[in-house]
Amino acid sequence: MDLLDTLTDKGLRRELPTREEALAVLATTDDELLDVVAAAGRVRRQWFGRRVKLNYLVNLKSGLCPEDCSYCSQRLGSKAEILKYTWLKPEQAAEAAAAGVAGGAKRVCLVASGRGPTDRDIDRVADTIAAIKDADEQVEVCACLGLLSDNQAERLKAAGADAYNHNLNTSESTYGDITTTHTYADRVDTVAKAHGAGLSACSGLIAGMGESDADLVDVVFALRELDPDSVPVNFLIPFEGTPLAEEWNLTPQRCLRILAMVRFVCPDIEVRIAGGREVHLRSMQPLGLHIANSIFLGDYLTSEGQAGQADLDMIKDAGFEVEGAEQTTLPRHRVTAAGGCGGASACGGHGEDAADACGTGACGPCGGHSATGADVEAEAAAGESDEARTDLVRVRRRGAGTELAPNA
Numbered sequence: 001m002d003l004l005d006t007l008t009d010k011g012l013r014r015e016l017p018t019r020e021e022a023l024a025v026l027a028t029t030d031d032e033l034l035d036v037v038a039a040a041g042r043v044r045r046q047w048f049g050r051r052v053k054l055n056y057l058v059n060l061k062s063g064l065c066p067e068d069c070s071y072c073s074q075r076l077g078s079k080a081e082i083l084k085y086t087w088l089k090p091e092q093a094a095e096a097a098a099a100g101v102a103g104g105a106k107r108v109c110l111v112a113s114g115r116g117p118t119d120r121d122i123d124r125v126a127d128t129i130a131a132i133k134d135a136d137e138q139v140e141v142c143a144c145l146g147l148l149s150d151n152q153a154e155r156l157k158a159a160g161a162d163a164y165n166h167n168l169n170t171s172e173s174t175y176g177d178i179t180t181t182h183t184y185a186d187r188v189d190t191v192a193k194a195h196g197a198g199l200s201a202c203s204g205l206i207a208g209m210g211e212s213d214a215d216l217v218d219v220v221f222a223l224r225e226l227d228p229d230s231v232p233v234n235f236l237i238p239f240e241g242t243p244l245a246e247e248w249n250l251t252p253q254r255c256l257r258i259l260a261m262v263r264f265v266c267p268d269i270e271v272r273i274a275g276g277r278e279v280h281l282r283s284m285q286p287l288g289l290h291i292a293n294s295i296f297l298g299d300y301l302t303s304e305g306q307a308g309q310a311d312l313d314m315i316k317d318a319g320f321e322v323e324g325a326e327q328t329t330l331p332r333h334r335v336t337a338a339g340g341c342g343g344a345s346a347c348g349g350h351g352e353d354a355a356d357a358c359g360t361g362a363c364g365p366c367g368g369h370s371a372t373g374a375d376v377e378a379e380a381a382a383g384e385s386d387e388a389r390t391d392l393v394r395v396r397r398r399g400a401g402t403e404l405a406p407n408a
């Protein structure tokens, strides 16, 4: 049986591929690409049909972070000319969230820059969750606030949060190359805390930071071990003014291979195309929908996405449908095993996990690490590199924190 038949078979049975099989997906040629997408698509349709879950980011607090994540436009010392503002008021955040929900989003991701929340910050976020759920109790709310201290996850859960996002971003062995102010172990600990509090876990990665294929496989297998309900796959947006501004390592084909590898390793988990979708997949975005079952609608934390209506048109044109609030995201066996994530939101979460994909920093899609010898070797082996499409990177100037209407 050839590689793709084996992986499809395993995906349909929810069986973990071997590391070698995952690496082989990343090493496939462009001639094999449509076969790879078709194989991952069969697994996707088995567990998620043709539904696409829409998520909407609300950046509660932007920039001025004391941490040094190399990929992040909000990092300490970032020269990126992003919006900078402190905490939105609950009603401002609820207004932004409502725009996303009106556009078709069933989950709202509340993100704040920073190492982690204070207890007062948890109070603010609790008030924001209440304002959002007062307007529409079916909305799933995911918080992404950085590293959690003891009891904070429980407080978020009690406040009505459905999920918590905290990404691993890259492999344990290269984590120190991208961030020095906290560790990979800190991140694993926060996902565990959210899990332990009964929040649905969302944890993902950033590709394109100069990592090797082995690093990508390592982080995806590590994520699978954490048993998240959703895995956001970010493609580095190399922001001018950050250490990774020159890291243009991705092609649309490479992005599709990475998504397929994640799908095969996480067959029945929500796989979300997160930050960098428009910048790196470009006109190949619809093929990504055959693999992933979830995207962000509209803009990201500090960068602009394509128009929300363009997202909706793309989903329809590609023959998919937006997942409704009444539909359960995860397959029945995962919901049953976990007891659901609570309430009418039916996000299919475990009673015990955390975090959702943001679009920047500690949380989601933005950056990467500087190229090492191994990275260059890996890139050469893959025969891939991308031209710098800085023309596609647009700093967010609308929505939360501005006077302009959000993109949803």
Ligand code: SF4
Binding pocket: 065, 066, 067, 068, 069, 072, 073, 074, 075, 076, 112, 113, 114, 115, 146, 360, 361, 362, 363, 364
């Ligand atoms: S990723 Fe999060 S913690 Fe890291 S610099 Fe950005 S906002 Fe700060």
